[in-house]
Amino acid sequence: xxxxxxxxxxxxxxxxxxxxxxxxxxxxxxxxxxxxxxxxxxxxxxxxxxxxxxxxxxxxxxxxxxxxxxxxxxxxxxxxxxxxxxxxxxxxxxxxxxxxxxxxxxxxxxxx
Amino acid sequence: xxxxxxxxxxxxxxxxxxxxxxxxxxxxxxxxxxxxxxxxxxxxxxxxxxxxxxxxxxxxxxxxxxxxxxxxxxxxxxxxxxxxxxxxxxxxxxxxxxxxxxxxxxxxxxxxxxxxxxxxxxxxxxxxxxxxxxxxxxxxxxxxxxxxxxxxxxxxxxxxxxxxxxxxxxxxxxxxxxxxxxxxxxxxxxxxxxxxxxxxxxxxxxxxxxxxxxxxxxxxxxxxxxxxxxxxxxxxxxxxxxxxxxxxxxxxxxxxxxxxxxxxxxxxxxxxxxxxxxxxxxxxxxxxxxxxxxxxxxxxxxxxxxxxxxxxxxxxxxxxxxxxxxxxxxxxxxxxxxxxxxxxxxxxxxxxxxxxxxxxxxxxxxxxxxxxxxxxxxxxxxxxxxxxxxxxxxxxxxxxxxxxxxxxxxxxxxxxxxxxxxxxxxxxxxxxxxxxxxxxxxxxxxxxxxxxxxxxxxxxxxxxxxxxxxxxxxxxxxxxxxxxxxxxxxxxx
Numbered sequence: 001x002x003x004x005x006x007x008x009x010x011x012x013x014x015x016x017x018x019x020x021x022x023x024x025x026x027x028x029x030x031x032x033x034x035x036x037x038x039x040x041x042x043x044x045x046x047x048x049x050x051x052x053x054x055x056x057x058x059x060x061x062x063x064x065x066x067x068x069x070x071x072x073x074x075x076x077x078x079x080x081x082x083x084x085x086x087x088x089x090x091x092x093x094x095x096x097x098x099x100x101x102x103x104x105x106x107x108x109x110x111x112x
Numbered sequence: 113x114x115x116x117x118x119x120x121x122x123x124x125x126x127x128x129x130x131x132x133x134x135x136x137x138x139x140x141x142x143x144x145x146x147x148x149x150x151x152x153x154x155x156x157x158x159x160x161x162x163x164x165x166x167x168x169x170x171x172x173x174x175x176x177x178x179x180x181x182x183x184x185x186x187x188x189x190x191x192x193x194x195x196x197x198x199x200x201x202x203x204x205x206x207x208x209x210x211x212x213x214x215x216x217x218x219x220x221x222x223x224x225x226x227x228x229x230x231x232x233x234x235x236x237x238x239x240x241x242x243x244x245x246x247x248x249x250x251x252x253x254x255x256x257x258x259x260x261x262x263x264x265x266x267x268x269x270x271x272x273x274x275x276x277x278x279x280x281x282x283x284x285x286x287x288x289x290x291x292x293x294x295x296x297x298x299x300x301x302x303x304x305x306x307x308x309x310x311x312x313x314x315x316x317x318x319x320x321x322x323x324x325x326x327x328x329x330x331x332x333x334x335x336x337x338x339x340x341x342x343x344x345x346x347x348x349x350x351x352x353x354x355x356x357x358x359x360x361x362x363x364x365x366x367x368x369x370x371x372x373x374x375x376x377x378x379x380x381x382x383x384x385x386x387x388x389x390x391x392x393x394x395x396x397x398x399x400x401x402x403x404x405x406x407x408x409x410x411x412x413x414x415x416x417x418x419x420x421x422x423x424x425x426x427x428x429x430x431x432x433x434x435x436x437x438x439x440x441x442x443x444x445x446x447x448x449x450x451x452x453x454x455x456x457x458x459x460x461x462x463x464x465x466x467x468x469x470x471x472x473x474x475x476x477x478x479x480x481x482x483x484x485x486x487x488x489x490x491x492x493x494x495x496x497x498x499x500x501x502x503x504x505x506x507x508x509x510x511x512x513x514x515x516x517x518x519x520x521x522x523x524x525x526x527x528x529x530x531x532x533x534x535x536x537x538x539x540x541x542x543x544x545x546x547x548x549x550x551x552x553x554x555x556x557x558x559x560x561x562x563x564x565x566x567x568x569x570x571x572x573x574x575x576x577x578x579x580x581x582x583x584x585x586x587x588x589x590x591x592x593x594x595x596x597x598x599x600x601x602x603x604x605x
Contacts, residue, residue, distance in 0.1 A: 036283075075243075086254075091273060106270050
């Protein structure tokens with residue numbers, strides 16, 4: 001199960017990076033979203049995938065799930081959710097003000 | 113009870129930042145409130161620093177969860193001296209902001225973002241948990257996204273997109289690296305990671321994870337192949353925002369490298385040899401960048417990069433003098449970069465342009481500002497007796513002790529190039545014939561000069577009074593060489 005999830009995270013990373021390297025602004029935003037999904041799945045996988053075990057650390061319980069990756073992933077999801085929405089607004093405003101959403105044309109020169 | 117002191121430098125600006133949201137349109141109140149809060153914070157942090165100096169590191173286990181399980185805040189001498197410097201810079205910027213920003217920008221939550229930025233930076237310095245470090249990185253980055261687009265000009269929007277993207281990508285890489293590390297050592301508490309890495313030995317995979325972390329922090333700190341994003345986004349916002357960015361953001365990156373590689377991944381000599389190369393290239397390319405442009409803001413922005421190179425050089429040689437030099441340089445560079453950004457901001461405002469070819473003879477109108485700039489250039493280049501000299505002396509001494517002659521010579525050569533790059537502003541912008549087209553605005557200039565003098569005072573103090581500060585810095589240097597002290601104070605075994 002962990003292997004499959006790792007491969008899935010890898011696929012998400014690959015597609016994310018591919019989109020990140022495109023010229024169109026919206027594709028880049030989608031690329032960042034894909035990369036963050038990949039990262040989140042990866043965190044969850046790294047804490048071992050188990051079902052039906054409680055997240056409790058006690059001497060009496062031998063079979064338990066590690067609660068830490070779930071706490072980490074939740075924090076990370078909230079953050080990337082915020083950043084992605086900010087990025088969408090920013091991309092919209094930037095393309096409107098500059099009259100283009102092509103990253104090649106958004107380079108700018110020193111004297112402006 | 114006393115351990116709660118560690119959280120105060122984070123909580124005070126956070127609460128103040130939230131409060132400023134409610135009366136953001138009442139500028140006279142917000143301005144005074146922000147300045148007062150930062151002054152109080154400065155006093156509080158000084159007290160905590162004094163307390164820690166007397167009684168040793170304060171460790172706060174948040175929510176009373178015992179050390180390796182909960183999030184710990186570790187206020188040791190290193191983090192607190194950096195938090196104190198942060199607050200000095202912040203206070204100067206709070207004095208400068210009303211003079212430099214337009215009313216609209218101030219009303220649009222400038223002070224909120226500003227205080228949240230200080231929260232994030234202080235938190236990143238104080239935390240003792242790798243994932244929490246990521247969270248505080250995000251806090252300060254979110255605030256910086258707000259500050260960089262403040263005003264919403266065309267060029268700002270264009271550059272902020274790139275800034276947000278590069279930081280978002282490196283943050284996601286940070287999370288992934290933490291996940292890797294968690295799967296290998298099973299903890300995110302830095303003290304426990306250090307302990308486990310020391311027990312198990314730094315195997316290839318751990319070194320690989322270390323290098324990934326170095327890549328993440330190197331992107332934020334603008335090291336050699338990764339600095340390309342830095343100069344432009346740093347010059348587009350208002351000078352006060354540039355000063356905050358230039359003084360604080362890259363320094364958080366280099367602090368993280370210092371912390372992680374002195375505490376956790378110090379077992380592999382190869383890594384430090386690699387750092388020497390990176391430091392050398394960072395020094396050279398940063399200085400070349402600073403000479404390549406005629407935009408005065410860009411010259412100062414490029415000057416951030418060789419400074420980071422100097423600090424990495426101290427980490428790379430990894431002996432007491434090198435590390436003390438890095439810390440000394442880090443502290444003084446935060447202050448001088450803020451002062452220089454504020455100064456070129458003032459020059460660009462008073463001359464009406466930031467193109468060096470169009471500025472001349474400013475010293476006839478503003479002699480005091482001119483000589484202050486001259487002083488600041490000397491501090492930056494490391495001319496004795498100013499603070500830059502002490503830092504570089506320690507760094508070069510450390511490099512010679514390790515037999516790394518080449519990097520020491522590169523460092524000295526680059527210092528000359530840095531001096532030349534800022535002297536160019538002085539010679540071409542301040543000297544020369546009087547420009548009669550400029551109508552001097554002395555009232556405005558006085559407002560700009562007060563915070564600059566405040567900052568330069570600390571630079572001169574750090575240089576002239578090096579004898580008072582050196583023992584403290586030296587003890588931090590030797591403290592970093594012995595991670596056992598850190599582990600003991602956090603895990604209490």
